[in-house]
Amino acid sequence: MSEKEFEPNIIAFTCTWCGYPSANLAGVNKIPYPANVKIIRVMCSGTVDPAMVLEAIENGADGVIIIGCLIDNCHYVSGNKKAEERMERLKKLFDIVGLDSRRIRTEWINASERVRFAKTMNEFVQQIREIGPAPRMPKLVKEALTNEKIQKEVKRLIEDTGAFDCVECGKCTTVCPVAKYDTEFAPRTIVIRSMEGLVENLANDKDIWTCSTCEICNSMCPYKVDYSGFIQGMRAQARQLGNYPICSQGGLIQSFMRFMANADLPQKRLEWMTDDLKISDKGDVFYFVGCIPHFDAIFGDREELGLNKIPQSAVKLMNAAGITPVVSNSEVCCGHDLIWTGDEEDFLKLMDKNLKLIKESGAKKVVFSCPECLRTFNMDYQDFAGDLEFELVHLSDYLLNLINEGKLKFPEGTGKLSATYHDSCRLGRHSKIYDSPRDLIKAAGINLTEMQNIKDKASCCGVSAWMSCNSTAMRLQMERMQEAKSTGADCLLTFCPKCQIHLSCAISKELPIDKEKVDIPTKDMVVALAELLESK
Amino acid sequence: MTDDTSKGNEGEAIGVFLCGCKGEISKFLDLDAIKDLISRVPKVKSIGIHEALCSREGQEYLKEEMKKHAFDRVVVGACSPNIQGIIVGKALEESGLNKYLFEQVNIREQCAWVHPEKEIATRKALALVNGGIHRVQMLTAMEDIPISILPAALIIGGGVAGMQAALDIARAGFKVHLVERTKELGGRAYKLSMTFPTHNCGICCMQYCKECVFTPKIEDVLQEKNIDIMLNSEIEDIEGGFGNRHVKVNTPEGAKEFDVGTIIIATGSKTFDPKRIPELKYGHPDVLTTVELEQLIVKEREKGTGVKRPSDGKTPKTIDFIQCVGSRDKTKGNLHCSLVCCTYAIGQARELKKLIPDADVYIHYIDLRGPYRGFEEFYDAAKQEGIQFVRGRVSDVSAKDGKLSVRAEDTDAGTLLGIDSDLVVLSVGQEPAEGSDKIVKMLHIQTDIDKFMKDINPMFPPELRRGIYVIGCAQGPKGIRYSVDDARTAAAEAIRIMHDGKVMMPRITARSDEYKCRGCGRCVETCEYEAISLVDDGKGGRIAKVDEIRCEGCGACAAACCNKAMILAGYAIPQVRETVKGVLEEVPP
Numbered sequence A: 001m002s003e004k005e006f007e008p009n010i011i012a013f014t015c016t017w018c019g020y021p022s023a024n025l026a027g028v029n030k031i032p033y034p035a036n037v038k039i040i041r042v043m044c045s046g047t048v049d050p051a052m053v054l055e056a057i058e059n060g061a062d063g064v065i066i067i068g069c070l071i072d073n074c075h076y077v078s079g080n081k082k083a084e085e086r087m088e089r090l091k092k093l094f095d096i097v098g099l100d101s102r103r104i105r106t107e108w109i110n111a112s113e114r115v116r117f118a119k120t121m122n123e124f125v126q127q128i129r130e131i132g133p134a135p136r137m138p139k140l141v142k143e144a145l146t147n148e149k150i151q152k153e154v155k156r157l158i159e160d161t162g163a164f165d166c167v168e169c170g171k172c173t174t175v176c177p178v179a180k181y182d183t184e185f186a187p188r189t190i191v192i193r194s195m196e197g198l199v200e201n202l203a204n205d206k207d208i209w210t211c212s213t214c215e216i217c218n219s220m221c222p223y224k225v226d227y228s229g230f231i232q233g234m235r236a237q238a239r240q241l242g243n244y245p246i247c248s249q250g251g252l253i254q255s256f257m258r259f260m261a262n263a264d265l266p267q268k269r270l271e272w273m274t275d276d277l278k279i280s281d282k283g284d285v286f287y288f289v290g291c292i293p294h295f296d297a298i299f300g301d302r303e304e305l306g307l308n309k310i311p312q313s314a315v316k317l318m319n320a321a322g323i324t325p326v327v328s329n330s331e332v333c334c335g336h337d338l339i340w341t342g343d344e345e346d347f348l349k350l351m352d353k354n355l356k357l358i359k360e361s362g363a364k365k366v367v368f369s370c371p372e373c374l375r376t377f378n379m380d381y382q383d384f385a386g387d388l389e390f391e392l393v394h395l396s397d398y399l400l401n402l403i404n405e406g407k408l409k410f411p412e413g414t415g416k417l418s419a420t421y422h423d424s425c426r427l428g429r430h431s432k433i434y435d436s437p438r439d440l441i442k443a444a445g446i447n448l449t450e451m452q453n454i455k456d457k458a459s460c461c462g463v464s465a466w467m468s469c470n471s472t473a474m475r476l477q478m479e480r481m482q483e484a485k486s487t488g489a490d491c492l493l494t495f496c497p498k499c500q501i502h503l504s505c506a507i508s509k510e511l512p513i514d515k516e517k518v519d520i521p522t523k524d525m526v527v528a529l530a531e532l533l534e535s536k
Numbered sequence B: 001m002t003d004d005t006s007k008g009n010e011g012e013a014i015g016v017f018l019c020g021c022k023g024e025i026s027k028f029l030d031l032d033a034i035k036d037l038i039s040r041v042p043k044v045k046s047i048g049i050h051e052a053l054c055s056r057e058g059q060e061y062l063k064e065e066m067k068k069h070a071f072d073r074v075v076v077g078a079c080s081p082n083i084q085g086i087i088v089g090k091a092l093e094e095s096g097l098n099k100y101l102f103e104q105v106n107i108r109e110q111c112a113w114v115h116p117e118k119e120i121a122t123r124k125a126l127a128l129v130n131g132g133i134h135r136v137q138m139l140t141a142m143e144d145i146p147i148s149i150l151p152a153a154l155i156i157g158g159g160v161a162g163m164q165a166a167l168d169i170a171r172a173g174f175k176v177h178l179v180e181r182t183k184e185l186g187g188r189a190y191k192l193s194m195t196f197p198t199h200n201c202g203i204c205c206m207q208y209c210k211e212c213v214f215t216p217k218i219e220d221v222l223q224e225k226n227i228d229i230m231l232n233s234e235i236e237d238i239e240g241g242f243g244n245r246h247v248k249v250n251t252p253e254g255a256k257e258f259d260v261g262t263i264i265i266a267t268g269s270k271t272f273d274p275k276r277i278p279e280l281k282y283g284h285p286d287v288l289t290t291v292e293l294e295q296l297i298v299k300e301r302e303k304g305t306g307v308k309r310p311s312d313g314k315t316p317k318t319i320d321f322i323q324c325v326g327s328r329d330k331t332k333g334n335l336h337c338s339l340v341c342c343t344y345a346i347g348q349a350r351e352l353k354k355l356i357p358d359a360d361v362y363i364h365y366i367d368l369r370g371p372y373r374g375f376e377e378f379y380d381a382a383k384q385e386g387i388q389f390v391r392g393r394v395s396d397v398s399a400k401d402g403k404l405s406v407r408a409e410d411t412d413a414g415t416l417l418g419i420d421s422d423l424v425v426l427s428v429g430q431e432p433a434e435g436s437d438k439i440v441k442m443l444h445i446q447t448d449i450d451k452f453m454k455d456i457n458p459m460f461p462p463e464l465r466r467g468i469y470v471i472g473c474a475q476g477p478k479g480i481r482y483s484v485d486d487a488r489t490a491a492a493e494a495i496r497i498m499h500d501g502k503v504m505m506p507r508i509t510a511r512s513d514e515y516k517c518r519g520c521g522r523c524v525e526t527c528e529y530e531a532i533s534l535v536d537d538g539k540g541g542r543i544a545k546v547d548e549i550r551c552e553g554c555g556a557c558a559a560a561c562c563n564k565a566m567i568l569a570g571y572a573i574p575q576v577r578e579t580v581k582g583v584l585e586e587v588p589p
């Protein structure tokens, strides 16, 4: 498509009180503007969810403009201000992913400003014309799913994961943290239902999305059934049958991943880099950052999180040991949240991109700070792509090694911080890394006080792959935070940025119990270590 | 595309109607082509084109079609749903269609009238109609919410506006609670000795006189037994929603509490504090505001001692009025024009000239504004009487050895003036009354850019006004007459809804999905109207619950909910998604 031929599709979300009437008046006064603009009326500019904007792009829009009442003049007092804040965060995210934030615009137009309405539309259409078309998602060509096909697939899954050996002892349900609060949920019955092999079961089964895949059941099952593997596979089938999970942020996070999978976009994911950090394009050690820059933008209103400090700290620690890691702007999301929400197709695309990128960098070792990325490479990539040519190391092991080799040293007398440690499921039960973080804590001079449930029995942060964050999740989070608080430690350390987000989210607003019982800050381990390194 | 718990794809028999609008649409769009393509969309049972759907014949036609096809959803492609859409919707509702299962897309204002190329306009109209078809399949039938209106009113502020409203409502037989923060009724107008347009009338509006026989009178208010007057009183708190609000007032006799169905806000305005513009030397004894000059004139009138300047008791011979003090200049005060000060200053200038015939009276103005009948004559008379009008801004007032000097431009003559002045009068503008921000917060009132309260457009139906009316100068500067007008219209509507005792409110409200809600309270924090609370979920946790009557349906809570457990009826993510999809799909599959 040549530049000249390109006619963008523009969705204009207009509020009922000013945006929509201003368009009406433009009409009454016959003030022309490009037909590219299609208006969708909403109650208030503040009704517009970031997910609606991204979905509009996903469904074929090239630009989205939101029109509300003048600031300070909102029919709903402050809806436009809220919209503006949300859209600013979304714009940041658009730039990180490479979708170009100029595709989103907010404009505050009074009901009487018909000329301004038309003028704004002209300008916006022109701007999007210049930017060019938004990336298009490939149309899903759905293979006709037959009962037999699904049954075959499920049967294969049952065999592969050992679910066949299930003797219905119910151990998994007894230990399952979700089942503890959600009385309708029982891991065992999902296995049983699937053995009945009914397609309808799978198409309507909400329980397969409820499982937090924390793998407590795996570690407790006497017959070593790979329950979470079974769930992962079942989800891919369910999705094909139109059975979708309930996703946090309206599915925004997964949507961005799909864009990364399906288009080569000019990302800006290294905005967290600072001048004092040393990174390179080629080298032996590749540091895989993961989705942190995205989360930093999405949760930009939760300042206490400071997520971008995680990659900064990781590089700082490596630099301190004389290592200049490869960090790439072309890295894409590992795909963890796609495969766990059943989107195998896009997951594989992300995997291919990452594997190619790492290969090109010449790295022999990939270091991860994020437990999910590690698990995904280690298990899922190797499952689909066979053995990888490079070594996969978690930062805890990596740093510990550097300390043992004498390359990394923490200043003496730092032992002022007292902390407790949360084993995230992806690092602990999924990757079996329990001791290195603890050794690292000791080496850095942190006073560790353990919680009641640790290592393979550690409780869950409640949410995985950004779905099913409901009251059960809240209860799990309360439970975990209570445990953490009762250690008397100053903070709760964890390696998983999502555990940090979810656990701190749970205690940040209204609480069903006394705030004092759960009031302990959650901190990323990498950040804490880097701070200790710098403290004198 | 990952969140899909809400139902969709509902509706088995969709009816589509396209309106030609007597040529206004049919001349600019190819409606037949649209009909042709749309008829291929599954579930669309029939498409009709009519010349004018909102006409009597059009409404009959809709009803017949409804009878014939028993549509369960209807899409209309016509004008703006805000105007004639209401008529079309009514006709469909009368034939048994639930009003929430109907969608009107705007192919007139948004297509026919703004895209001159027929083919392009037609293609867009097709897209919009298709969007509508997608949308109706995502809608669910709902009923309006009946809201009871208590038969009592609260009036905040006992100025001319508040008093008029109190009288009207009380005389219609409803209880009125009138709260006034000062020790007396009357407000600003009571303190003005000569008001425009009568000019020579004394305490206008407060007494019987031939000009203002219809304005409220303090005496009448005091006599009316249905009015409970609370003087020296302040609103402490107001809780509740449309039709039923609990009010707490601090009175000298202690706290008073009562419930009301309607609220009228008549808090008026306060004058601009000229200390905020140091160049004007307010604080010098001979620099007065118009309000202070008023008191001098009143004193003169009562005692007949003549107007004397405060510093040395001498009769001023050169008097300078400075207009727009604190008005029409955002950097020094407010951007808005205070509307009454030009008229008022001219009145005072004429009065002074009458009392001191040999005085030079200057009025320094930017341009004169008096959007009232009779203003031009008033201004003309002032000129005849020798008042000197100087167009141009005053840069400053200096005070050397106690002598005042006004430095001003005369843009008509193109000169800079330095006038030695005996008395400088500042025409101070108006700002919202003290503490009105508290009322704004309590009642979730929209404010204007100038921070005055906004009254919801009186043309809107009562359900959109929530039983709260802002009248008089609380809305912004205006004259007495207009303040009284406001009072009467607001009172009329308050009386009507209290008389009916009930208002039907559209169910475009938020609700939380129990299965998804985690009780985090983010929505509670976001809601401007305090419509959401967390309630026990019976399992040791909490979930959000929306008070439908308080909810205004803005959807801010839904966007704030991380887990999308909060849903605004009609605007859930899947509903918006499907509409957008339909619009972008252009030609139906």
Ligand SMILES: Cc1cc2nc3c(=O)[nH]c(=O)nc-3n(C[C@H](O)[C@H](O)[C@H](O)COP(=O)(O)OP(=O)(O)OC[C@H]3O[C@@H](n4cnc5c(N)ncnc54)[C@H](O)[C@@H]3O)c2cc1C
Residues within 6 Å of the ligand: B156, B157, B158, B159, B160, B161, B162, B179, B180, B181, B182, B184, B185, B186, B187, B188, B189, B192, B194, B195, B196, B197, B233, B234, B235, B266, B267, B268, B269, B271, B290, B291, B340, B341, B343, B344, B430, B433, B434, B435, B436, B471, B472, B473, B474, B478, B479, B480, B481, B483
């Ligand atoms: C200097 C000046 C000159 C004017 N000259 C003219 C003129 O010549 N002709 C003309 O037509 N108009 C004139 N006006 C305008 C006129 O005064 C107003 O239109 C009129 O007073 C408005 O009446 P109101 O009841 O809305 O407000 P107000 O008269 O201001 O009365 C408001 C009342 O509410 C009370 N109040 C405020 N806040 C609270 C609260 N929180 N709780 C309880 N009580 C509260 C106040 O004490 C006051 O009694 C002039 C205005 C000014 C400032």
Ligand code: SF4
Residues within 6 Å of the ligand: A165, A166, A167, A168, A169, A170, A171, A172, A173, A187, A188, A191, A220, A221, A222, A223, A224, A225, A227
């Ligand atoms: S614990 Fe293992 S064997 Fe027992 S029911 Fe669960 S999956 Fe089956």
Ligand code: SF4
Residues within 6 Å of the ligand: A248, A463, A466, A467, A469, A501, A502, A503, A505, A506, B562, B563
């Ligand atoms: S825990 Fe908080 S951040 Fe995490 S998914 Fe739930 S609501 Fe969102």
Ligand code: SF4
Residues within 6 Å of the ligand: B323, B324, B325, B327, B328, B336, B337, B338, B339, B340, B341, B342, B343, B367, B368, B369, B427, B429
């Ligand atoms: S009414 Fe006259 S003096 Fe008052 S702000 Fe308007 S222009 Fe200025």
Ligand code: SF4
Residues within 6 Å of the ligand: B512, B513, B516, B517, B518, B519, B520, B521, B522, B523, B524, B543, B544, B560, B561, B562, B563, B564, B565, B566
């Ligand atoms: S924001 Fe969402 S999850 Fe939180 S309380 Fe409100 S509805 Fe429930």
Ligand code: SF4
Residues within 6 Å of the ligand: B509, B510, B526, B527, B528, B529, B530, B531, B532, B546, B550, B551, B552, B553, B554, B555, B556, B557, B558, B568
């Ligand atoms: S829709 Fe708006 S008014 Fe209603 S509960 Fe939500 S935030 Fe409050």
